[in-house]
Amino acid sequence: MTNIEITTDPAERGYLRIATEEAWSPQEVMDEWARMIRADEGGQGFHSLIGHYTTSDSARARFVREGLVSADELRLGHMAAGGVDHAILSLTSPGTQVFSVDTAREMARLSNDCLAEICRDNPQRFSGMASVGWEDAGTAVKELERAVGDLGLKGLMLNSHIKGHYLDEQQFWPVLEACEALDVPLYLHPQTPNDDIISTFYDAGLDGSVFGFQVETSLHALKMITSGVFDRYPNLRMVLGHMGEGLPFWAYRLDYMHGGMVRSGRYEVIKKLDRTITEYLQQNVWITSSGMPAPEPILFTRKVVGADRVMYAMDYPYNYEPAEVAMQESIPFTPAERKAFFQDIAIDVFGLDRDAIGAV
């Protein structure tokens, strides 16, 4: 029943399903991660996350490992069975962000070339987001310009902290400036909490996608907002997965307590901003449903940040559940709202070519 419902023809259905946070990796990156695991390089959060997926024999780890490196029959078959018409691929977490400066630069370039080829070969099914080596900002800007301008990639992926560093730090601002100038979105994706704050999460087995991911990523997004990144770059567009990593739920309290801190002068780093935190969520942030397919959080988040800012994602291969597509189809949207959720918002945010992808 479920499969019959979700595998309808897009023309008949009235929209494509564009999945916007779909994880992928070249084999070379997987191999380098595996080498680092064996060599005990990269830190606790990296070992927790990638050690599991590169070495575990569990059915889930094998499924993820095989899905990540596929952009052919395996992935296309799962997309078809899951009713996904188009996938926006990006280098899976932690991306280049555990590599040395040189390796990060090389792997970003390799990943971008490889992803661009996948998209060129199958423009109806795939778009991609760029990776960069963040610790060398000058080269990162050039690589982003190349990936967007020459290779046709549609955004920039960041897997939260960069060896414990965050985008509120000035060293990364040239890359944000380039995103704004190129008018491509920055997708802020989870990673395990940085090694300075991971211990209590890790010891409880809660550092990964069950909980630590969303703490790490919401903290990162909030640091960006409260440090004034979006006052400096008011046209910077940021995408958050997992229903905004929980921030929409906290909108009122974030505004109330941030206002209190500004008035009391409790922290030197907390300053009056141009807008409320909720307004940044409503004006600079778009949100995807990766890993959060339940109707209630989706409907809730639309009310907080705006219906035109919440779009579909599957989070393949970490979440591959055709039932989750059906779950989101069951949301009591109007036809126009449903089309926006599954198709049109993604086209606008990532600047996809409607003809090339076969938009309805």
Add this chain to the structure above:
Amino acid sequence: MTNIEITTDPAERGYLRIATEEAWSPQEVMDEWARMIRADEGGQGFHSLIGHYTTSDSARARFVREGLVSADELRLGHMAAGGVDHAILSLTSPGTQVFSVDTAREMARLSNDCLAEICRDNPQRFSGMASVGWEDAGTAVKELERAVGDLGLKGLMLNSHIKGHYLDEQQFWPVLEACEALDVPLYLHPQTPNDDIISTFYDAGLDGSVFGFQVETSLHALKMITSGVFDRYPNLRMVLGHMGEGLPFWAYRLDYMHGGMVRSGRYEVIKKLDRTITEYLQQNVWITSSGMPAPEPILFTRKVVGADRVMYAMDYPYNYEPAEVAMQESIPFTPAERKAFFQDIAIDVFGLDRDAIGAV
């Protein structure tokens, strides 16, 4: 306008407003905290939280400092102006949890005696929750029995971590067993993140009630659930403030990813539980609106955990906003739902005496 609406007579209104997470402290505890601040004792999270409120000259810090120690005209005046008829008081964060074992034991006893006297003097306006010195579990159990049995206190307050330790640790189980046996709720209240995980939050000015509080407290609640505390004590009742510290928003993902971890065997500490995480939220947890008065999160949370588990709190003196009472009065409840939200659920959860408090 707002004040006219919220200060109606309870009989005419049809229910009391019972505020369930109202912060208070004996002057002796405030003085001991202030001494520790001056002596540079107690750690980074304690200094961040209490250093501000005991020493800052800002209007907000002064308001909080004066409100905390009051159970007389000042607080009663604010309750009247805010339309709160009855307040369940508890020792404010971090409670006894930064003191030495001996001082914690003494201060818990002092706090319980003092709070019991406040409640005896004005049973219509005040109920209270007990404190204990957690690191000496044997004495803590006896003190809880005394506070509930002899003094008439209505629950046990815990301000999250106990010097970096959490209630999943066996050393604290006797206290949980006593809560279950006495049938009093455990209120799990925020504190700054423990000193092992506070750095990134603190450096960004985000360790307090704006964000770090909810990370710390949701982590604590989740550790309790995933470690099997509620399988061991299935009748233990836990209250979470701040709309469940965000956990209801994550219900689907918590269940999905926890299930994945159980199947893959990724962590030794993650085991199959008797129920889903959502079911513990629906069966062992009650939730208050402290600091989260916005209608949308309240309505959302009721849908996830059940309408009969979500009740009113103000979070005085940290949140003292009559407009927030009006905001919650504006929620499109039926009369019976509104009565339950403001009055009846609190009476049931804390076992309040309807006649003594003047329930409608």
